[in-house]
Amino acid sequence: MKRTVPLIIAGTVGFVLIVSYFIPYTESWGEDAMTWFNILAAIAFVLGAGNLVKMHLKKISDQQAGWGYSAITLAAFFFTLIVGMLKIGVTPSEKYPTNAWAGPYDQAGSAFRWVYDYLFLPLSATMFAMLAFYIASAAFRAFRAKNVEAIALLTTAFIVLLGRTYAGVWLTDWIPEESIGLEADALRLDNVTGTIMNTFNLAGMRAITIGIALGVASTSLKVLLGVDRSYLGSTDD
Amino acid sequence: MKPQTLGWTLLMVVGGAFLIGRAVLTGAGTVYVQDVEIEVEIEDEAEEEAQVVTLQRVEQVPPNARSEPGVRLSYVHTFGLWVAAACTLGIFSFLWGDNPLYKVTEAIFVGSSAAYAMVVAFWSELVQNLCGNLLPDLMRETLIPGLKVEEPNLWYLVPLVMAIMLLWRLMPSGGWISRWPLAFFIGATAGFRMMGYLEADFTQQISNTIMPLIVTGADGSFQFWASLKNMTIVGSVLVCLTYFFFSVEHTGPVGWAARLGIWVLMITFGASFGYTVMGRIALLAGRLEFLFDDWLWLIDPLGRRLDM
């Protein structure tokens, strides 16, 4: 019961989705399965948040190191949750001016939007922007020409870095368009970059893509046939 | 340690003085808003005359409009802007090293982002698709007045039950119940991914790679560069696939092919690296523009503070 039913469910729904790809009659079955899937995906956010709350409450009640930060996390969580769920500051939309609940939850001027604009946006954007610094330090310390492979990687990176800014154009625009009967401008850095992207990068990525597609197919098959059941865990509960 | 503390204190004092100076002298970091009233007519079937409802909206305006009538300083948004700037600097402070300010911003980030995703999923998916189909009349009267679903669709009880089973995981015992919806989730993913990947990433990729190895122009002349390009593409795909071949040892000709394959892969990664750098710098530029333009008013690329 605890293991067989899940295997049957996984196999059936997967099979329906595969069949609906080939048989138009079953197309709507596939749509229904996907609609339910999307609802479950939304519930997964609640599950995630539930876990977060559980974990931080435990940290606070155990007075673990840094529990003060857990308290801040929970405060931020509940503040965002409450202003969002209650649609605080949302005014009715023009279409339904008498129903305040019909306004969009992320309306400009609402409290939830304030959290988005002034907390969420700067925090996530800055987090991402930090990568610029880390790339610089990685360039200095990690990108070493240790062997032939590394040299290939570095040289390509060099060319692409230059070729994708005006520096590449500026450095090599002295190369004539045509010389000794050949299209010499292919040697300009911006064109070399284009060639690398359209030839080597395309081929390398294509091989990786094909390999991964095969990997996805065989793993999916194993899941549907119940051969791979790691998602069920190894214990009974 | 002492000189360092002194250095920090000095930096803080100078920085603080600069900020206060900017704020007092130029008004940097202030946000201005305008109240807008929208009149909407609602047609009431019972009434002869259409009723008029006035909706209040607050709109942000660029600072150079601050002396216009109806425009006022917004304390909420100004406070928000300074909070945003503090958050930005708080995260950047991690570059120096772990510190309490970073930990506070990190905690706020984790908490608000979890709640954010939950709120958005609740309103857009659970209310509209789940409740909208199970309780259409109630939803029409309360949350979604424009809903067109007439009859409750009882099929949606299935995802509802599965949702409850999934949430059962938060309970102290009986966690195995959540395996049923989990199995549904995983089975569905496996099913549609298998088809999607095999079509777009397998057959289509083979089809995209089939090309003439020797290219001739319209007049029948031999095209050297185009031929070389095609040969390189087809050859590179084949040697890279050899590298990912696990059933034979990489020795002899196979070993050579695999070695060529790893070189092509490295060139690919080099190109990837170059492209990624480009993106990351743009992100930093975006943040710096926020600090210099919106907050400190040092630059004005969009002309929002001309004539001030």
Place this chain on the structure above:
Amino acid sequence: MRFHHAALILALILGWNAMAHSQDAPRPPSDVIAVDQPNDVGNTVDVSWSLSPDDRADVSPRLVTRYDVYRRAVGEEEFVKVGDQPPGASTLADSNAVRDTEYLYQVVAVGPDEAESAPAAAAATVVPRMEYFRRDRAWFAVIVFCICSTVVAFIVIARSGRELYIRKIPGLEAVDEAVGRATEMGRDCLFVPGIMDINDIQTVAGINVLSRVSQLTAEFGARLEVPTARSLVMTAARETVEASYYAAGRPDAYNEDDIYYISDEQFGYVAGAMGAMVRERPAACFYMGVFYAESLLLAETGNSIGAIQVAGTAMPAQLPFFVAACDYTLIGEEFFAASAYLSGEASQLGSLRGQDVGKLLVAFLLLVGCSAATIAGLTDSDSAETALTFIKDHVLGDKGFLP
């Protein structure tokens, strides 16, 4: 009173419309054709027409502002509008048809001020039908079947006890070595199973590697920390690690709280994981699963605390950073192979062999296809041309089973 007004307005509109007709209504489109869309559920009719002679891009303002498409079920009186298209467009797919109903279609060109041309009707009626099998995907079905059956066949062979050779994957020793080093130094190991959910196969592969790492930490007595971005991954990781500690006979050393959930949000998670790294200072870091931008953040932070780092991912975009910043990286499919190798399960090794057969199929199709394309380009050979179109349009395309 109201009725009176309405009638007056209607009369005005009609009269004005009639006037417009006579003056600046565009000429109608022609050659309207309505056909049932093949290989569908039977809800779509493809309507096409030749543009009105007045529909010209070089005249401004345009004399045709849009085309309205109408349809009427045979037996009904009124034509119903089913859609419109901008000028210059000459096709419309009406996807709101009802299966097995006979329809008549007509198209009207609309000019400025809503002046309508005379309707152009399709010569024949059309009945949308549902097909039982998507013939355009017939060859694709064959390919899917081939790949699936090879994988299944090799799994069966492997389970029957036949040894399947899989080449040694370099970098697996790196895992053992890293855990050993961490134990020597008396510091922790950190395992990041990526940021995607358990339904991603890379996460599953990562959990397989985790099972190996946790076996080692259980044997050596090192502490293992696993921050996760998804609650479901956390549960799976807990179960895997617990099983390893039981198998190693050290259930007492297993601490559930070392495997914890941070946040579903990408950067919220990274912020938490990076924080954990600088505070706990693990000596060995493993990154196995799906990674996005966080790859470099994690790898650089690991670098700065001097940890040995081993990574594995099939995310092409993130591989350069792992390759550059980590001590060892499992690239793309190598990562899946490593996970199969580590699990040691016959079925895993069998499916790996099945994938290799898939790669042979790719090589075969490429060689045949490229040869045909080359010959077709060099000579005017009809058979090479036929072979090429057969492979590209039928076997790999959507033109049906046979030409």
Place this chain on the structure above:
Amino acid sequence: MYTFLRDLDRRWIFLLMGIVATVPILAGWRFPEDPSPMVRDVFHAIEDLPDGSRIFMAYDYDPASQGELHPMALAFTRHCALKGHKLYFFTLWPQGGPLIQQNIRLIERNFPDYEYGEDYVNLGYRSGQEGPIKVIVTDLRKSVAVDVNGTSLSEIPMTRDIRNIQQMDLIVNVSAGYPGTKEWVLYASTPYNIETVAGCTGVSAPYLYPYYPEQLAGILGAIKAAAEYEYTLIEEYPQLKDDPTAQEALRRMGPQLVAHVTLIVLIIVGNTIYFVGRSRGDVT
């Protein structure tokens, strides 16, 4: 010198990077652009459609990647509006909603003739990662019954006759990762032959190249391509020449150039130290 550089605290590099990005922004440096063939392909995919075509704007990005993708998204929106296309905004990212609203603000400010429901509509966010693509590609209403304002799609003129997104003339996808361009290619454009163009982050552009040109009509990779796109747009529509909001990506290329050169210098210096160290026997 060697030991100083070898043991250099990485915070100095961070500082250098900060300065390098700051100076061009404060100084407002700009550089000319030369649109690449790929960018022209994307431009023509939108430009060559008949005016008033239906375009599905799948804007799958969030504030984290705003610096890189927002200029591109705005350029797409502006271009489509200049052509008078009908726009259907949709996002698979929970944080994408307010960014769509900013694109809509652009329309409201610059194209007063554009009317909500007639010329553009905001379908909002749906959860399930690639799940919603699978549904809307055959049945839009099963996933999106109402727009963001709670109005039923059957009451909105431009969605009344739309059953699924196969009826779109083009999908314009701006993507910051997963779910994004790859998923649109896998579940919509390849199986149902819907023409698609993509604008994506620098990190994902290289792995989308295998789809070009058969499965994707064009790819804009990162801010550089966005700048070239803006440049092409200004060439074609000279009225944008004096509009600073139409040149956000062009502006961002200043720090880009200086930072790229700095990175190259850093790699060279790093490797010099490495080789000097190796010759001295410092590195194994």
